[in-house]
Amino acid sequence: MSPPTTPSRLSHARDLSRPGFYVKLVLVMLVNAMGVYGIMACIPLEEWGVLAFLVVTLLVVDYVYFSNRAIPAKYLVPGLIFLAVFQIYVMVNTAYVAFTNYGDGHNDNKSAAITQIMKTSDRRVDGTPTYPLTVLDRDGRIAFAIVQDGEAKVGDAETPLAPADGATVEGEKVTEVEGAEVLNLGQIQQRQKEVLDLRVSMTDDPADGWLRTDNGTMAYVAKSTLTYDEAADTFTTADGKVFKADPSRGLFVAEDGSTLSPGWRVNVGFDNFTQMFSDSRLAGPFVKSLVWSFAFAILSVLTTFAMGMLLAVVFNDPRVKGRVLYRALFILPYAFPAFLAALVWRGLLNREFGFINQVLLGGADINWLGDGNLAKLSILLVNLWLGFPYMFLVCTGALQSIPGELTEAGIMDGAGPLRRFGSITLPLLLVSVAPLLISSFAFNFNNFSLIFMLTGGGPNYPGAPYPLGETDILISMVYAIAFEGGERQYGLASAMSILIFVVVGLISWLGFRQTRKLEEVL
Amino acid sequence: MRKSLIAVATAGLTLSLAACGGGSGTSTSTPTTGVASPEATTASSPATSAPAATGSLTVWVDETRIDAFKQLGSAFQASTGVSLDVVQKPSQDIKTDFIAQAPTGEGPDLIVGAHDWVGDLQANGVIAPVELGDAVSGFNEIAIRGFTFDGQLYGVPYATENIGLVRNNGMVQDTPATFDELIAQGKAVEGAQFPVVIQQGAEGDAYHLYPVQTSFGASVFKVDADGAYTTELGMAGPEGEAFAAYLKKMADEKVVSASLGADQAKQAFLDKKTPYIVTGVWNIKDFQDAGIDVSVVPVPSAGGQPSAPFVGVQGVYLSSKSENALLANQFLEYLATPEAQDKLYEFAGRTPALTASADKVKDPILNGFAEAGKYGQPMPAIAAMGAVWKYWGAAELSIIEGKAEPAVAWQAMVKNINDAIAAA
Numbered sequence: 039m040s041p042p043t044t045p046s047r048l049s050h051a052r053d054l055s056r057p058g059f060y061v062k063l064v065l066v067m068l069v070n071a072m073g074v075y076g077i078m079a080c081i082p083l084e085e086w087g088v089l090a091f092l093v094v095t096l097l098v099v100d101y102v103y104f105s106n107r108a109i110p111a112k113y114l115v116p117g118l119i120f121l122a123v124f125q126i127y128v129m130v131n132t133a134y135v136a137f138t139n140y141g142d143g144h145n146d147n148k149s150a151a152i153t154q155i156m157k158t159s160d161r162r163v164d165g166t167p168t169y170p171l172t173v174l175d176r177d178g179r180i181a182f183a184i185v186q187d188g189e190a191k192v193g194d195a196e197t198p199l200a201p202a203d204g205a206t207v208e209g210e211k212v213t214e215v216e217g218a219e220v221l222n223l224g225q226i227q228q229r230q231k232e233v234l235d236l237r238v239s240m241t242d243d244p245a246d247g248w249l250r251t252d253n254g255t256m257a258y259v260a261k262s263t264l265t266y267d268e269a270a271d272t273f274t275t276a277d278g279k280v281f282k283a284d285p286s287r288g289l290f291v292a293e294d295g296s297t298l299s300p301g302w303r304v305n306v307g308f309d310n311f312t313q314m315f316s317d318s319r320l321a322g323p324f325v326k327s328l329v330w331s332f333a334f335a336i337l338s339v340l341t342t343f344a345m346g347m348l349l350a351v352v353f354n355d356p357r358v359k360g361r362v363l364y365r366a367l368f369i370l371p372y373a374f375p376a377f378l379a380a381l382v383w384r385g386l387l388n389r390e391f392g393f394i395n396q397v398l399l400g401g402a403d404i405n406w407l408g409d410g411n412l413a414k415l416s417i418l419l420v421n422l423w424l425g426f427p428y429m430f431l432v433c434t435g436a437l438q439s440i441p442g443e444l445t446e447a448g449i450m451d452g453a454g455p456l457r458r459f460g461s462i463t464l465p466l467l468l469v470s471v472a473p474l475l476i477s478s479f480a481f482n483f484n485n486f487s488l489i490f491m492l493t494g495g496g497p498n499y500p501g502a503p504y505p506l507g508e509t510d511i512l513i514s515m516v517y518a519i520a521f522e523g524g525e526r527q528y529g530l531a532s533a534m535s536i537l538i539f540v541v542v543g544l545i546s547w548l549g550f551r552q553t554r555k556l557e558e559v560l
Numbered sequence: 561m562r563k564s565l566i567a568v569a570t571a572g573l574t575l576s577l578a579a580c581g582g583g584s585g586t587s588t589s590t591p592t593t594g595v596a597s598p599e600a601t602t603a604s605s606p607a608t609s610a611p612a613a614t615g616s617l618t619v620w621v622d623e624t625r626i627d628a629f630k631q632l633g634s635a636f637q638a639s640t641g642v643s644l645d646v647v648q649k650p651s652q653d654i655k656t657d658f659i660a661q662a663p664t665g666e667g668p669d670l671i672v673g674a675h676d677w678v679g680d681l682q683a684n685g686v687i688a689p690v691e692l693g694d695a696v697s698g699f700n701e702i703a704i705r706g707f708t709f710d711g712q713l714y715g716v717p718y719a720t721e722n723i724g725l726v727r728n729n730g731m732v733q734d735t736p737a738t739f740d741e742l743i744a745q746g747k748a749v750e751g752a753q754f755p756v757v758i759q760q761g762a763e764g765d766a767y768h769l770y771p772v773q774t775s776f777g778a779s780v781f782k783v784d785a786d787g788a789y790t791t792e793l794g795m796a797g798p799e800g801e802a803f804a805a806y807l808k809k810m811a812d813e814k815v816v817s818a819s820l821g822a823d824q825a826k827q828a829f830l831d832k833k834t835p836y837i838v839t840g841v842w843n844i845k846d847f848q849d850a851g852i853d854v855s856v857v858p859v860p861s862a863g864g865q866p867s868a869p870f871v872g873v874q875g876v877y878l879s880s881k882s883e884n885a886l887l888a889n890q891f892l893e894y895l896a897t898p899e900a901q902d903k904l905y906e907f908a909g910r911t912p913a914l915t916a917s918a919d920k921v922k923d924p925i926l927n928g929f930a931e932a933g934k935y936g937q938p939m940p941a942i943a944a945m946g947a948v949w950k951y952w953g954a955a956e957l958s959i960i961e962g963k964a965e966p967a968v969a970w971q972a973m974v975k976n977i978n979d980a981i982a983a984a
Contacts, residue, residue: 526656
């Protein structure tokens with residue numbers, strides 16, 4: 039099957055006698071070195087997913103670049119790897135989070151939640167003294183020594199506190215114990231995990247509590263308000279109240295409905311998706327935001343395109359003097375960062391102190407950002423100011439690529455200026471800018487920074503059950519619900535962004551299908 | 561041909577493996593020396609009975625406090641040998657980033673923040689309890705109550721702050737006892753456009769209105785016998801609605817408006833368009849730099865009871881995922897000493913949370929704020945508080961803007977807040 043390989047046909051990268059091969063060898067060696075380093079870095083961190091990905095990628099890369107059967111793959115592999123890392127992984131992760139209850143109160147996995155509950159329930163017993171602490175190493179095990187009632191006592195994880203023979207006491211502190219080494223601060227720090235985790239029982243009776251330390255110098259008597267039963271997966275309080283793990287909610291729940299904090303992340307199925315429609319508090323604003331998102335995106339594209347194209351046509355005419363200067367000035371708004379410009383406009387549009395009302399309109403009292411309809415108008419106007427330079431630029435470029443002969447032919451045929459524009463210039467213009475209009479629509483549909491900086495979604499619906507406003511588009515609504523409602527709900531936010539992704543994807547697909555028809559005019 | 565290629569490929573892999581092996585050899589040896597060196601130093605200096613601890617702690621601090629903590633860090637290092645790696649984070653991101661990163665093990669050992677984060681941080685299991693022992697009694701009681709959640713202390717406070725009424729002594733000299741008289745006095749001042757300003761802005765600002773609200777006896781939540789907040793709303797009912805009606809009156813008198821945000825209110829005071837502003841210590845320096853002689857007094861009562869602003873407490877939280885908990889606890893213990901609190905007062909200029917240090921403060925402005933916050937309460941720290949702020953500010957704004965009847969808007973707000981708390 040494979041063509042006979044003769045030395046003359048061998049590529050630079052396969053011929054051992056030419057430098058190209060060694061360049062390839064060094065490059066692939068570097069890739070391998072980095073990959074192996076990454077794999078070894080994963081092992082102590084126990085990142086098995088990343089490790090598997092690196093192993094597979096490395097094997098694929100080595101196969102592709104050393105085999106002569108995978109020539110197209112040599113060109114595609116780098117791009118595909120980046121696609122997997124930066125696009126597919128992000129999308130899959132978002133989709134995964136959308137099916138979990140990840141958010142406030144469900145921030146980590148179950149074992150972390152159990153550890154944290156045990157940590158916070160281990161509390162100092164009120165009214166007990168603190169003791170200056172001596173940390174000992176007794177036969178390789180950490181032990182605590184304190185002075186209690188004038189007597190030196192030592193204990194460790196296995197043996198409760200007991201009087202120690204042959205201990206030296208100075209003041210309130212034990213300084214020496216027979217058969218054990220006193221650890222200094224540096225050594226304590228080396229073994230801080232052991233020291234912090236150590237609980238020395240005060241007596242044989244667990245009800246008397248235990249000795250623990252937070253800093254290695256002072257110890258106090260603590261007791262746990264909760265006990266964990268690993269087999270039953272329950273926490274029990276001192277007075278017998280049982281909190282049982284509920285795997286569907288990711289919480290420890292008691293029979294009376296009270297819960298322990300924190301919970302953990304669990305899969306909740308389609309709850310996040312159905313919540314948007316079943317929760318009446320969300321459904322209303324969702325529809326309103328959806329309508330306004332479309333109106334905003336469509337109107338933004340139309341107004342900026344109309345204005346940009348008009349200016350481009352006018353300033354494309356050789357009779358206009360100083361075109362270069364005008365064109366440079368028109369591009370200025372494009373040179374400002376959009377969110378900075380939005381903030382400046384917010385100040386300009388302030389009702390009582392803004393430049394627009396105070397100076398331009400001579401002290402008028404127009405509530406630009408506080409009234410629903412005016413706020414929408416303000417957003418469209420500011421976005422027009424921000425967006426027309428882009429349209430102006432692309433239209434100028436497209437106009438200059440339209441051959442002059444076509445216009446001349448129109449003149450020869452006796453077509454007036456409007457007819458020439460409508461039948462020649464505009465269709466040819468649309469062929470090249472239509473895809474940009476679609477991308478502009480997709481951009482404005484998710485134009486979070488403008489909405490957030492200019493109105494913050496406001497004015498809010500009075501008395502609405504969610505902090506949502508009349509100018510909230512879908513993406514700013516997601517932000518408000520997921521992050522501003524006081525409780526971060528990453529799961530719900532992911533589910534909503536998937537819906538937005540579907541909407542934008544659908545529109546773009548339909549749009550690109552339509553633009554193919556435009557190309558038929560050529 | 562193919563065989564030779566495979567051989568070369570294997571050679572390449574082996575080479576890269578070998579190169580990597582060398583690299584990993586050094587990388588594994590680094591921790592070994594890292595472990596060995598402190599022991600070596602402690603062993604080589606047996607003369608000192610308690611060798612200084614070594615190591616470093618990572619602290620996240622926002623832009624307003626970074627300098628103070630850098631200076632405190634050098635003082636701490638001088639006395640203990642532990643260095644403080646102070647990392648600046650934007651103030652609006654610090655809490656969210658900490659919650660997201662702590663579980664990954666990438667978070668800091670300590671963060672500096674406000675006490676009202678405690679509910680949120682505790683609900684996410686990212687902070688560890690702190691045991692100060694008897695040192696607790698030396699602190700301002702409000703400060704300790706602020707950092708206490710569910711009966712457990714979760715941080716060490718270092719400063720308290722609250723808002724008060726700031727007066728331009730060049731325009732008026734004495735302040736009346738009631739808010740009505742204050743408005744009348746302010747209106748009579750020549751050249752003043754506003755009798756007094758309370759910042760609001762496009763999203764409302766319940767925090768700055770709270771002293772007026774509490775003078776009607778409408779505290780945000782009811783408190784239990786220990787002074788801890790319950791989840792029962794104190795502002796539901798006739799007291800809250802009386803305040804709502806008064807708020808409308810304040811809007812009519814131009815004390816509050818949606819276009820008077822923080823910047824505009826401050827500018828109005830700087831431009832001498834108002835003799836009074838309700839604000840905090842953070843603006844005082846700018847006022848004084850502008851040559852205005854200011855005094856701080858309590859906000860006069862509008863509803864008959866004394867005004868009680870929220871008291872914000874600043875402090876340091878310990879991450880529950882800290883690998884350096886022992887050192888971090890030593891730092892927190894240091895933070896609870898008068899020495900550290902005096903230093904932070906010197907560096908940051910806020911009222912210390914430790915009573916012994918606060919008593920030493922002789923600054924008339926800070927003492928004025930302390931007087932204004934005499935009846936203050938810590939801001940509630942329950943996790944649903946974020947939702948409360950939003951509804952609260954939005955409802956007040958709709959009253960100010962005249963979009964809703966005060967009592968109707970207030971009742972809708974109470975219902976929404978109760979729903980949000982029940983859902984949380």
